[in-house]
Amino acid sequence: MERFAVKGIFVDTPTPNTLRVRDGYMLCEDGRCGAFREAAPAGVPVYDHSGQIITPGFVDLHLHAPQYSYCGTAMDLELLDWLQQYTYPEESHYADADYARAGYGYFVRDLTHSATTRACIFGTLHTDATLELMHQLKAAGLSAFVGKLGMDRNSPDFYRESSPAAGLAETRRWLDTCADEHMLHDGPVRPMITPRFTPSASDEYMKGLGELAAEYKVPAQSHLSENPSEIEWVAALCPGTKYYGESYSRYGLFGGDVPTVMAHCIYSGEEECAAMKANRVMIAHCPTSNENVIAGIAPAAKYLRGGWRIGLGSDVAGGHTLDLFAVMAAAVQVSKLRWRYVDQSEAPLTMTEALYLATVGGGEFWQDFGEQVGLFEPGYAFDALVLDDSHLRSLRSFTPAERLERYAYLGKGALSAKFAQGKKLF
Amino acid sequence: MERFAVKGIFVDTPTPNTLRVRDGYMLCEDGRCGAFREAAPAGVPVYDHSGQIITPGFVDLHLHAPQYSYCGTAMDLELLDWLQQYTYPEESHYADADYARAGYGYFVRDLTHSATTRACIFGTLHTDATLELMHQLKAAGLSAFVGKLGMDRNSPDFYRESSPAAGLAETRRWLDTCADEHMLHDGPVRPMITPRFTPSASDEYMKGLGELAAEYKVPAQSHLSENPSEIEWVAALCPGTKYYGESYSRYGLFGGDVPTVMAHCIYSGEEECAAMKANRVMIAHCPTSNENVIAGIAPAAKYLRGGWRIGLGSDVAGGHTLDLFAVMAAAVQVSKLRWRYVDQSEAPLTMTEALYLATVGGGEFWQDFGEQVGLFEPGYAFDALVLDDSHLRSLRSFTPAERLERYAYLGKGALSAKFAQGKKLF
Numbered sequence: 021m022e023r024f025a026v027k028g029i030f031v032d033t034p035t036p037n038t039l040r041v042r043d044g045y046m047l048c049e050d051g052r053c054g055a056f057r058e059a060a061p062a063g064v065p066v067y068d069h070s071g072q073i074i075t076p077g078f079v080d081l082h083l084h085a086p087q088y089s090y091c092g093t094a095m096d097l098e099l100l101d102w103l104q105q106y107t108y109p110e111e112s113h114y115a116d117a118d119y120a121r122a123g124y125g126y127f128v129r130d131l132t133h134s135a136t137t138r139a140c141i142f143g144t145l146h147t148d149a150t151l152e153l154m155h156q157l158k159a160a161g162l163s164a165f166v167g168k169l170g171m172d173r174n175s176p177d178f179y180r181e182s183s184p185a186a187g188l189a190e191t192r193r194w195l196d197t198c199a200d201e202h203m204l205h206d207g208p209v210r211p212m213i214t215p216r217f218t219p220s221a222s223d224e225y226m227k228g229l230g231e232l233a234a235e236y237k238v239p240a241q242s243h244l245s246e247n248p249s250e251i252e253w254v255a256a257l258c259p260g261t262k263y264y265g266e267s268y269s270r271y272g273l274f275g276g277d278v279p280t281v282m283a284h285c286i287y288s289g290e291e292e293c294a295a296m297k298a299n300r301v302m303i304a305h306c307p308t309s310n311e312n313v314i315a316g317i318a319p320a321a322k323y324l325r326g327g328w329r330i331g332l333g334s335d336v337a338g339g340h341t342l343d344l345f346a347v348m349a350a351a352v353q354v355s356k357l358r359w360r361y362v363d364q365s366e367a368p369l370t371m372t373e374a375l376y377l378a379t380v381g382g383g384e385f386w387q388d389f390g391e392q393v394g395l396f397e398p399g400y401a402f403d404a405l406v407l408d409d410s411h412l413r414s415l416r417s418f419t420p421a422e423r424l425e426r427y428a429y430l431g432k433g434a435l436s437a438k439f440a441q442g443k444k445l446f
Numbered sequence: 447m448e449r450f451a452v453k454g455i456f457v458d459t460p461t462p463n464t465l466r467v468r469d470g471y472m473l474c475e476d477g478r479c480g481a482f483r484e485a486a487p488a489g490v491p492v493y494d495h496s497g498q499i500i501t502p503g504f505v506d507l508h509l510h511a512p513q514y515s516y517c518g519t520a521m522d523l524e525l526l527d528w529l530q531q532y533t534y535p536e537e538s539h540y541a542d543a544d545y546a547r548a549g550y551g552y553f554v555r556d557l558t559h560s561a562t563t564r565a566c567i568f569g570t571l572h573t574d575a576t577l578e579l580m581h582q583l584k585a586a587g588l589s590a591f592v593g594k595l596g597m598d599r600n601s602p603d604f605y606r607e608s609s610p611a612a613g614l615a616e617t618r619r620w621l622d623t624c625a626d627e628h629m630l631h632d633g634p635v636r637p638m639i640t641p642r643f644t645p646s647a648s649d650e651y652m653k654g655l656g657e658l659a660a661e662y663k664v665p666a667q668s669h670l671s672e673n674p675s676e677i678e679w680v681a682a683l684c685p686g687t688k689y690y691g692e693s694y695s696r697y698g699l700f701g702g703d704v705p706t707v708m709a710h711c712i713y714s715g716e717e718e719c720a721a722m723k724a725n726r727v728m729i730a731h732c733p734t735s736n737e738n739v740i741a742g743i744a745p746a747a748k749y750l751r752g753g754w755r756i757g758l759g760s761d762v763a764g765g766h767t768l769d770l771f772a773v774m775a776a777a778v779q780v781s782k783l784r785w786r787y788v789d790q791s792e793a794p795l796t797m798t799e800a801l802y803l804a805t806v807g808g809g810e811f812w813q814d815f816g817e818q819v820g821l822f823e824p825g826y827a828f829d830a831l832v833l834d835d836s837h838l839r840s841l842r843s844f845t846p847a848e849r850l851e852r853y854a855y856l857g858k859g860a861l862s863a864k865f866a867q868g869k870k871l872f
Contacts, residue, residue: 089840092855093848095778096796110842122841311779314794316786340775340855349766352521353737357780360742361787368740370522414515415548416536422519429518429766431857 022442023049025061028069028406029420032076032396033376036324041420046074048402051442055398067444069406072436073423075375076394077137077403078344079382082241082283082304082333084142085153085166086111088127091337099247099313104176106337111144111169112179120149128156134342135378137403137440138163138386138393140241140281140304140333142214145169145181147194154198158209161443163386163401167214167241168194172225184225191229195236204236208441211236213278217243218254218267230271233278239388240273244282244292247315251287263292265301275299279388283333286310286318293328302329302385305377307350309335317358320351321366324373324381331382332374345428348374371425406437448868449475451487454495454832455846458502458822459802462750467846472500474828477868481824493870495832495862499849501801502820503563503829503866504770505808508667508709508730508759510568511579511592512537514553517763525673525739530602533763537570537595538605546575554582560768561804563829563866564589564812564819566667566707566730566759568640571595571607573620580624584635587869589812589827593640593667594620598651610651617655621662630662634867637662639704643669644680644693656697659704665814666699670708670718673741677713689718691727701725705814709759712736712744719754728755728811731803733776735761743784746777747792750799750807757808758800771854774800797851832863 025045032040045061047054060066087107094106114120131139141157141164143150150168157164168191172181181187191213198204198211213233215221221229233240245251245264258267265288268274274282276299283304288296296303305320323330332347333339339347348371355368369377383394392400409427411434418426427433438445451471458466471487473480486492513533520532540546557565567583567590569576576594583590594617598607607613617639624630624637639659641647647655659666671677671690684693691714694700700708702725709730714722722729731746749756758773759765765773774797781794795803809820818826835853837860844852853859864871 089842090848091840092838092852093844095851095855096794096798119841126840311782314782314786317783341857343857346857354783356737356740357743357783357787360740361783368522372522412518414517414552415545416515418519422516425521426518429521431767431769431772 021050023047024065024067026067026069026074026404026439027060028072028074030056030074030396031420031424033372033380034395036373036376039372039375039421046396048439048442051402053396053398053400053402056396067437069436073407073409073420073427075405075407075424076379076396077405077438077440078135078378079331079385079393080136080139080334080344081281081302081331081382081385082140082306083336083339083342085127086114086123086144087337088130088342089123091342092340095312095340102313108176108179114144114146114149117148117152120146120152124149124153124156128160130342131162132160132445133435135344135405135435136162136342137438138382140165140212140385142167142169142241145171145179147190147197150194151197154203154209158203158207161440161445163208163441165210165212165239165241167212170215170225170229171220173222174219184222184228187225188228188232191232195232195238204238211238213238213240213273215242215273218264219250219257226267226271226273230273230278234272239279239281241281242268242273242283244268244285245287246284248287263289265292265295269295269299275301279385281385283335284310284315284318285323286316297328300329302331304333305330305351306333306335306339307354308340308347309333309338311350311354312340313338317354317362319358319363319366320377321355321369321373324369324377329384330377331385332377343431344378346431348378349428351377371428374428375424402439402442404439405435408434408436447476449473450491450493452493452495452500452830452865453486454498454500456482456500456822457846457850459798459806460821462799462802465798465801465847472822474865474868477828479822479824479826479828482822493863498862499833499835499846499853501831501833501850502805502822503831503864504561504804505757505811505819506562506565506760506770507707507728507757507808507811508566508732509762509765509768511553512540512549512570513763514556514768515549517768518766521738521766528739534602534605540570540572540575543574543578546572546578550579550582554586556768557588558586558871559861561770561831561861562588562768563864564809566591566638566811568593568595568667571597571605573616573623576620577623580629580635584629584633587866587871589634589867591636591638591665591667593638596641596651596655597646599648600645610648610654613651614654614658617658621658621664630664637664639664639666639699641668641699644690645676645683652693652697652699656699656704660698665705665707667707668694668699668709670711671713672710674713689715691718691721695721695725701727705811707811709761710736710741710744711749712742723754726755728757730759731756731777732759732761732765733780734766734773735759735764737776737780738766739764743780743788745784745789745792746803747781747795747799750795750803755810756803757811758803769857770804772857774804775854777803797854800854801850828865828868830865831861833859834862835859
């Protein structure tokens with residue numbers, strides 16, 4: 021059994037409103053947290069980060085790996101122009117194995133050096149490229165659910181599956197390959213059924229994907245209620261549905277037996293919200309993306325305080341950064357604008373709540389698979405970030421809570437070390 | 447005459463909608479831009495930044511130097527709690543010369559290494575500390591207008607001037623000292639009359655400050671129409687005024703003969719807007735601060751496109767960062783939320799417009815004092831930022847416009863070099 025300890029100032033959030041601060045030694049045993057001690061434990065090696073803030077690793081519930089290559093560009097375009105001019109052409113390049121290797125190489129390199137230890141990730145339509153991404157993530161020591169995208173309508177001919185049958189056959193080939201490689205239900209990197217969103221997947225395709233999710237017992241992810249015109253479009257495409265979420269739930273892709281992450285959920289009405297809660301759908305709140313693509317501001321404070329399951333997503337490249345510290349700050353900021361312009365009944369999110377969302381909140385998705393994630397508690401995965409905030413000094417001294425807040429807002433700190441499932445990545 | 451050239455990819459904005467990109471050599475002669483050449487000019491030393499993006503130096507029209515020490519903390523507090531718990535206690539420390547020297551030391555060090563080359567800065571109530579700040583800025587080679595704060599009401603006893611007469615006497619002593627030190631109207635660092643905001647300055651004090659501004663021929667700065675409750679408060683404090691701006695204009699502190707910067711202007715009504723335009727009041731748009739303190743979103747696109755004078759402000763420490771690249775991105779982002787939630791008649795700001803605001807827009811304030819700022823044109827001040835975006839590479843190649851956008855959004859670039867008035871700061 022591999023055992024070591026890390027020394028530093030451990031900060032985590034046992035509840036959304038509790039910032040717990042403990043200065044001392046955290047034991048790591050076979051990838052999981054052991055006991056916390058104020059004194060050095062005997063007989064184990066120690067990584068000494070005395071005086072540095074250490075948080076749990078962050079969970080990114082929603083991002084598009086192939087879009088990372090143009091992250092932070094073309095933010096002035098309208099969403100549809102952005103998809104046509106950037107997204108679809110770029111994603112289509114991943115048909116080329118060399119391009120996929122290089123592109124995902126950049127992505128995995130930067131994700132490894134980011135605050136993220138776990139993620140739910142969209143790939144492209146291509147089975148082999150998606151496997152390439154999974155292999156690279158696994159080699160890097162990260163945990164992820166990864167999706168081969170499904171899309172058989174409403175995109176250009178050069179980037180669309182030719183039929184539902186063709187898409188489903190590729191999805192099955194992908195899942196079978198994952199099984200052959202012992203990563204269908206095992207190990208840190210696993211597959212996730214991923215229709216892009218309802219307008220991109222015909223009823224027949226969506227039905228087949230729901231059946232595959234049930235057959236292979238794998239989770240699912242997609243987009244939900246991101247903007248008003250999208251909701252109207254889905255209503256027109258799916259006669260008989262009362263709300264957008266039904267376009268997934270009628271095919272078994274909306275939580276319940278198939279654990280599901282839905283990104284955005286900005287304009288979810290009462291019935292949709294009730295269904296998300298009942299089905300334990302995981303909400304991926306993506307504030308940076310929601311600003312950039314002019315979607316709006318999700319009621320994240322309502323979700324968090326009202327018993328929904330919710331975490332954060334960078335939504336790269338609608339979101340402009342992989343850095344979930346920046347996403348935490350944005351979550352607080354847009355919740356303030358929501359308070360000002362949309363709904364004064366819900367107080368803005370606090371930084372402690374934002375940390376909870378980035379750790380315990382997103383980490384809840386892994387509980388559906390028997391893993392405890394997001395806290396420094398015995399039995400929880402030892403995912404940890406050691407923060408170097410030495411460049412952020414001023415003439416004042418700061419509490420650990422203030423140091424964490426400055427690290428998130430100022431954006432100029434760096435990680436001194438990062439652990440994922442007890443493995444030191446750097 | 448000192449002459450040199452800089453080689454690189456020069457990007458600037460001759461109009462708000464024009465991103466001009468030129469790869470070659472910019473001549474600098476005695477602190478000002480000379481001709482642009484595609485080939486190396488003979489007989490002058492060259493700083494070779496081939497392949498790097500070079501923008502004009504940025505103008506920060508509004509920030510509070512003594513608040514920099516707690517920048518990025520306490521963003522969860524309500525504005526009044528934030529002022530009482532952080533701002534007033536911190537600013538009051540600047541009565542101590544050692545504290546002022548150390549605190550402004552950190553501020554000037556970080557401002558020097560930021561994208562800012564020129565700024566309009568609030569100090570504290572203390573004359574000597576304000577002079578200390580001016581000396582340090584001058585030594586660092588930056589250009590700034592700096593204000594000794596005026597405040598004789600509505601703040602705690604430990605941080606308030608005892609009477610209008612006392613405050614005015616100190617203001618006069620400060621201006622006389624500036625004159626003695628040849629920095630009243632000369633040199634890069636000059637004084638600016640600075641009542642904190644109307645609720646902080648009695649009528650008698652404000653009247654005296656207006657008289658001093660006229661007598662000494664110095665500009666002025668303050669806050670305007672930042673949030674609805676403040677506007678109600680000002681209306682109650684100033685019977686007979688039809689709008690907030692009148693609380694300044696009736697004392698000669700609202701543009702016209704006294705060039706004036708007003709921060710925020712989020713809720714300015716028609717009459718106030720008309721007066722700002724007529725008086726050529728400079729608007730400091732502070733999107734990061736406006737989010738953080740839950741103020742709202744100023745109609746910056748309307749101001750820019752409608753003929754108002756407007757630039758950007760970090761508003762540290764309501765704003766959480768000195769980095770005007772981050773403020774540029776935030777200006778674009780909040781303008782999108784404004785479009786979504788407040789007013790769909792005005793399209794969101796573009797990144798080109800944001801660069802214009804950070805350079806030419808804010809630079810217009812210096813035109814009132816005979817200086818041309820914000821472009822790479824002959825005769826303009828040679829203020830320049832050389833961007834190191836090598837960490838932001840991906841497998842794609844990017845246009846200069848895309849590189850600039852990524853630099854602003856990703857927040858992980860650095861400056862390779864910085865020039866202010868032709869002096870290389872690093």
